[in-house]
Structure formats: structure tokens, C-alpha cells
Amino acid sequence: MSPLPFDPTSQPFSRVDWTGTRAAGLARLEAFLPAAGTAYTRTRNSDLGPDDRSNVSALSPWLARRLITEEEVVSRVMASHGFVKAEKFIQEVYWRSYWKGWLEMRPQVLARFNQDRLALNQLVGEDHELAQRLSRAKTGETGIACFDTWVRELTTLGWLHNHARMWFASIWIFTLELPWQLGADFFFKHLLDADVASNTLSWRWVAGLHTKGKHYVARASNIETHTSARFNPVGQLSESALPLNEPFLEMGPGTLPTGEILFEERVGLLLHGDDLHPESLPLTAKVMGAGLLRLPEIGPAAGAKNKFLRRAEEDACTRLEHAFNVDAPLLSSLEDALNWALGLGMREIATPYAPVGPIAWHLADLKRALAVHSVRLVRLRRPWDSRTWPLATGGFFKLKEKLPNLVRDLGHL
Ligand SMILES: Cc1cc2nc3c(=O)[nH]c(=O)nc-3n(C[C@H](O)[C@H](O)[C@H](O)COP(=O)(O)OP(=O)(O)OC[C@H]3O[C@@H](n4cnc5c(N)ncnc54)[C@H](O)[C@@H]3O)c2cc1C
Incomplete structure (x- = not known):
């Protein structure tokens, strides 16, 4: 080391x-x-x-x-x-x-993941042996000390070191032989930094599905070296497993959805958990009212992840109020968001562009509902994202x- x-x-x-x-x-x-x-x-x-x-x-x-x-x-x-x-x-x-x-540019990869995840969760309800193995992994009772320790870290603190995430995913897939989609789901429910793209695609990368045939194999010697010898699971890991395969999936890339622009000089501003820094948004209009769309928890409501998110949302509301001198209510449903937006009487509501995932899907529903009332929901993409x-x-x-x-x-x- x-x-x-x-x-x-x-x-x-x-x-x-x-x-x-x-x-x-x-x-x-x-x-x-x-x-x-x-x-x-x-x-x-x-x-x-x-x-x-x-x-x-x-x-x-x-x-x-x-x-x-x-x-x-x-x-x-x-x-x-x-x-x-x-x-x-x-x-x-x-x-x-x-x-x-x-x-x-490849939303179909996320769609396939979600289909698989739902089907696998149903299978767990029917397959007692799989349910038991999954439960032992999720409660940190596999007997592999490093893995069981990382499970506790993940479910209490909500954060793991990058290398631990790689070892964890590799052990989950190749040693415990559990479906990678259920591992990604477990991570997403507990990580403070739960991010649809980084999480789903990193799990795919470990499995050998991102770069076809190239998987990440956790080795006891590597774990020993990079954990200051806190762990050495020698003889416990499957170190010669082959990469996973999957049914054909079109890997594109497709076209990138275009960013949108504001036409009005006065707008409402709707924040959400994918982007909580309204102060640096590329806004070209005066903000007349603001709100924050708070979506249902994914993962344990009282867990570290959702505690962090709820605090982050409250923090963003306070900063919204200071930055734009407006009230900024928390809006707990799409219906609340729709009523708030219509109540403002603006023709445009600006919102940070949400990358493909649950928040983007909710925003698409809201966009359609607002359009019925001739109000545009304008998704503003940051120059950083447009460049990268x-x-x-x-x-x-x-x-x-x-x-x-x-x-x-x-x-x-
Ligand atoms: C199986 C697996 C699942 C993951 N799930 C997530 C996730 O849900 N959310 C998430 O934010 N990251 C995820 N990562 C990526 C990475 O593990 C974390 O971003 C990193 O550990 C964060 O630690 P850090 O802030 O100390 O990073 P540092 O090493 O200090 O790096 C600085 C920043 O760079 C970015 N970064 C670093 N490494 C990566 C990486 N491999 N991929 C993407 N961004 C990176 C992060 O924003 C990080 O804060 C996952 C990795 C794996 C292997």
C-alpha cells in the first residue's frame, strides 16, 4: 500500500x-x-x-x-x-x-433495470431460498467479515468508500451469486449520495455489462492491502467467476434531449432533490415565487439517506427564500405542485433539468398537467451538463x- x-x-x-x-x-x-x-x-x-x-x-x-x-x-x-x-x-x-x-443518451438501460428489479422483487416473494440468501446479505450475516461490516456501514451511515463499493458489488454478484439489480436497489435505498446514473452504471460495470466481458473481481489480497489489513477474506471469495451476460439491449447512444429556455421575464421556480443550488442556476428571468417538490422517500423513511435529503431540502428552501425574497413552500405531491404553480399565475415555471430517473419522470407528468393550463415547465440545463x-x-x-x-x-x- x-x-x-x-x-x-x-x-x-x-x-x-x-x-x-x-x-x-x-x-x-x-x-x-x-x-x-x-x-x-x-x-x-x-x-x-x-x-x-x-x-x-x-x-x-x-x-x-x-x-x-x-x-x-x-x-x-x-x-x-x-x-x-x-x-x-x-x-x-x-x-x-x-x-x-x-x-x-440511453434511457432504455434504466428502463430495463427497472423492469428487471420489479420482476426480481416478485421472484423473491416466491423463491424461499433466494429470499433467505438475500436477507442474509442485507442484514450482514454472510460470514464474510468485510462484507458484513460494509452492510452495517451502508445501513447506518449511508456511505461507503469507492473501493468498498466495488468489492461489495463484486462479492454480491460473484460470490453470493445474487442478482446485481437487487444490489443496486439496496445501495440506492441507503446511500446518502444515491445517484441513478453512478449507481446503476457502476453496478453494471462491476458485473461486466458496461464494458462487455470486463468485470471487476474482488480479491482477498487486494482487500487486505487497501483496508490496512483490517480484512483478509482469503478463501472466502469467488475469484475466478466469469462476467455476466444479459439479453440484447440496444446501447445507442441516442440523441441527448435538448435543454430548454425561458421566454418570460417573470417566472416561478420549482426546485427538487436533484439540484438544490438555485443561486447558481442559469436563470434569465425574475423569480416571483418558489417551491420545492418533495417526493416520497425511496428507502427507510427514518434512515440516514432520507434524513440527509430532508435536511437538504429544508436548507434549500431557506436559501431560496433569502436569494429571491419569496416564500418557498415544500410541495409534497404533484397535485400540490400543480396547485402552487397555478396559484402563482405565471406563464412559465423554471426548474433545474433532472437527469433521467424518478424526479425527471415526475417532472414530465407535471409538465403535461401544466400544459393543460397553458403553463410551460421549463427545464433549465446547467452549462456544466451541456458541456460534459x-x-x-x-x-x-x-x-x-x-x-x-x-x-x-x-x-x-
Ligand atoms: C457499485 C457502485 C455504486 C456507486 N453508487 C454511487 C451513487 O449512488 N452515488 C454516487 O455519487 N456515487 C456512486 N458511486 C461512485 C463512487 O463510489 C462515489 O461517488 C465515491 O465513492 C464518493 O466518494 P468521495 O466523495 O470521497 O469521492 P472522491 O474520491 O473524493 O471523488 C470526488 C468526487 O468525484 C465523484 N466520483 C468519484 N468517484 C466516482 C465514480 N467512480 N463514479 C462517479 N463519480 C465519482 C464524486 O462526486 C466524488 O464526490 C458508486 C460506485 C460503485 C462502485
Whole structure:
């Protein structure tokens, strides 16, 4: 294992304050900043355990909800380290955008995942043996100490190190021989950073379905090396399993839906959990009223994930009120959102563009319902997304090649 550049236990930011506010995200970014350069490149692959997150940013929960934006993070890191020293970290931030763009151009992959997930959940109701194996995995009773520990971390804290996620998914698929779709579903219900594209496509990648025939195999020796020997599941893992196959699925890419523009000078603004930083939206009109669409919980209502999300939504409402000097109610259903929008008397409601997934589907329903009343729901895509998503037609390499240009466009090179 590569040596750590510092004594992690002496770092004040070893433990993460997982509070769902923009202020907590910004504080984490500032604390992590000194470690985002060469130290990150050298040490990021080690999972040092939940008490020591000094070698990674742990910013994903705030980035996934856009409590802080990718642009802010890259800009701060560029200002501190410059491109050469921070390239690895910056690349990782762009992986999030790559996955989003990739899925946006291939929504059929998500549709297939959802069909499979529902069918498999039904099967679990009928197949007692599968139900038992699944239950042992989800309650951390497999007897594989590292896996059982990560289950507890996931279901209590709602966060796992990237390498632990890879090992976890690999063990789930190839050692426990459970359907990957149910593993992705389990992650999505518990992760503070639950993100449709990063999660679904990373599980597919581990299974060998993203890059055909290339799967990720968790090895005991690798786990031992990168967990500071906290775990060594020697003899417990299936290390020679073959990649998964699936029935034919058109992999596109299809066309990217176009971003929309506002025509009116006065609009309503509707936020949602995919983008909680209204202050930096590309708005060209005065906001006359605002609201936040709060959708039903996915995952345990009282779990860490939904606690984080609810706090994040309240935080966003408070900032909405300050930024635009309007009341910003929480709207708990599409019907509430429709009534709120019609009550404003505006001809246009602006909303951040939601990438393919549950929020986008709800917004599509709302758009149709508003259209009946001649009100346009205008989905505003951020320049960051418009620049990165079209680069996700193939592998990550195409986007990676363009990184210097992308960063230069942000005004940093
Ligand atoms: C099976 C599996 C499921 C995953 N599910 C999710 C998910 O639901 N939500 C999610 O945000 N990430 C997911 N990831 C990606 C990655 O594990 C997390 O983004 C990362 O662990 C977050 O830790 P960090 O903030 O310390 O990242 P850092 O290493 O500090 O990287 C900085 C930022 O870059 C982005 N990033 C880093 N690695 C990745 C990656 N591999 N893919 C996409 N973005 C990345 C994140 O926004 C992260 O905050 C998954 C990975 C795997 C293998």
C-alpha cells in the first residue's frame, strides 16, 4: 500500500460531519482541499474505515444533490493545486458527469433495470431460498467479515468508500451469486449520495455489462492491502467467476434531449432533490415565487439517506427564500405542485433539468398537467451538463481527453 502523506488521525477532517446542508458541504470541501492534490492521487484507493476519511473528499452526498456544484469543487481545487497536481481528483468529479451523460443518451438501460428489479422483487416473494440468501446479505450475516461490516456501514451511515463499493458489488454478484439489480436497489435505498446514473452504471460495470466481458473481481489480497489489513477474506471469495451476460439491449447512444429556455421575464421556480443550488442556476428571468417538490422517500423513511435529503431540502428552501425574497413552500405531491404553480399565475415555471430517473419522470407528468393550463415547465440545463454530457457517447476516455479544455472553459487554465 502506498504510504499516507500524513498521520490521518491528526487530521481534523478524518471524521465526516454528514449534515445535509450546503454549509456542511462547503466546510468539508475547505477541510479536504489540502489533500486534493498529489496526496489524493497516491492514497485515494485505501478504505481506512468510517473514522478516517482523510484520504478522500467524501463530498458525494453534497454533490449528488448539488448542494455544492461540481464547478465549485473543481474551481476550488484548481485554485489550490493547479491541473497537473489535481488531475486525478478532477477526473473523478467528471466521472459523475460522464455516467449521467451516458445514461441520458440511453434511457432504455434504466428502463430495463427497472423492469428487471420489479420482476426480481416478485421472484423473491416466491423463491424461499433466494429470499433467505438475500436477507442474509442485507442484514450482514454472510460470514464474510468485510462484507458484513460494509452492510452495517451502508445501513447506518449511508456511505461507503469507492473501493468498498466495488468489492461489495463484486462479492454480491460473484460470490453470493445474487442478482446485481437487487444490489443496486439496496445501495440506492441507503446511500446518502444515491445517484441513478453512478449507481446503476457502476453496478453494471462491476458485473461486466458496461464494458462487455470486463468485470471487476474482488480479491482477498487486494482487500487486505487497501483496508490496512483490517480484512483478509482469503478463501472466502469467488475469484475466478466469469462476467455476466444479459439479453440484447440496444446501447445507442441516442440523441441527448435538448435543454430548454425561458421566454418570460417573470417566472416561478420549482426546485427538487436533484439540484438544490438555485443561486447558481442559469436563470434569465425574475423569480416571483418558489417551491420545492418533495417526493416520497425511496428507502427507510427514518434512515440516514432520507434524513440527509430532508435536511437538504429544508436548507434549500431557506436559501431560496433569502436569494429571491419569496416564500418557498415544500410541495409534497404533484397535485400540490400543480396547485402552487397555478396559484402563482405565471406563464412559465423554471426548474433545474433532472437527469433521467424518478424526479425527471415526475417532472414530465407535471409538465403535461401544466400544459393543460397553458403553463410551460421549463427545464433549465446547467452549462456544466451541456458541456460534459455530449462527451459520453462512448468510453470515459473521450471525456478525459477533453479535460484540459473543459477546465479551461471554467476559466482555470
Ligand atoms: C457499485 C457502485 C455504486 C456507486 N453508487 C454511487 C451513487 O449512488 N452515488 C454516487 O455519487 N456515487 C456512486 N458511486 C461512485 C463512487 O463510489 C462515489 O461517488 C465515491 O465513492 C464518493 O466518494 P468521495 O466523495 O470521497 O469521492 P472522491 O474520491 O473524493 O471523488 C470526488 C468526487 O468525484 C465523484 N466520483 C468519484 N468517484 C466516482 C465514480 N467512480 N463514479 C462517479 N463519480 C465519482 C464524486 O462526486 C466524488 O464526490 C458508486 C460506485 C460503485 C462502485
